Amino acid sequence: MSSKTVYLITGATRGIGLRLTETIAARPDTLVFAAARDPAAQSLKDLVASHPNVHPVKWVAADKESNDAVIAEIEKTAGQLDVVIANAGISNFHGKLVDTSISQFRDHWEVNTLGVVVLFQAAHKLLLASPTGTPIFALITTGLASTSNYFNGTVSAYGSSEAAANFIIKAIDAENPNIVAMAIHPGWVATDMGNGGARAFGMEQAPVAVGDSVKGILNRIDGATREKSSGKFFNYARSSGSNPWDIDADELAW
Known part of the structure; x- marks a missing residue:
């Protein structure tokens, strides 16, 4: 077993995922x-050049084969896994529910919800x-997934898929007394995703810097x-x- 703390971070080529990877490394x-x-993205190549403790791995959301392969590689290389940060997500459509296509719902639920399910199933042992x-x-979820504190961001496909992912965190917490399962709202962050949402509301960019998030x-x-963290939805x-x-x-309220 390694004496190091071993992390797995999804969606690591840009935005929050890339900065998390860089900071932890x-x-x-x-x-x-x-x-x-x-995994051959230039952003990761640059990071590996300065941080040899970063290992890019091929991963596709909700694809069982690639998720299983990632976990097998981690076990072979490091012998353990201590922290998973499920960061990958999409928000590709802004508009009213009546105008949101079923294909948009399927795409968002595939990545944002089933992606978390398949990842946990692969990693839990x-x-x-x-x-x-x-x-x-x-x-890494969103405050837009809070149904108790609903904010109309006109992102029904995105918000509902993340609300479902939040439910998965509650299920992991309830069913696994030895795992700390938590959801974290990262703020409205100035990433490609966050800035796209900001422009939909007539703003130049999202208000939270990536580093602060x-x-x-x-x-x-x-x-x-x-005791203090599991089963919680943190800001x-x-x-x-x-x-x-x-x-x-x-x-945050669930």
């Missing part, structure tokens, strides 16, 4: 498996064998425990203000 005693549809005793499965996400994951950080996306709370 800069820490001592870490191995980071950067999962992506294109290796996670349970983590020598830390407190393996973590963290979902990643810092907040890791503050929730680092040192997470069953990346408190945000006071009058905008509808400002959430001055550590946790």
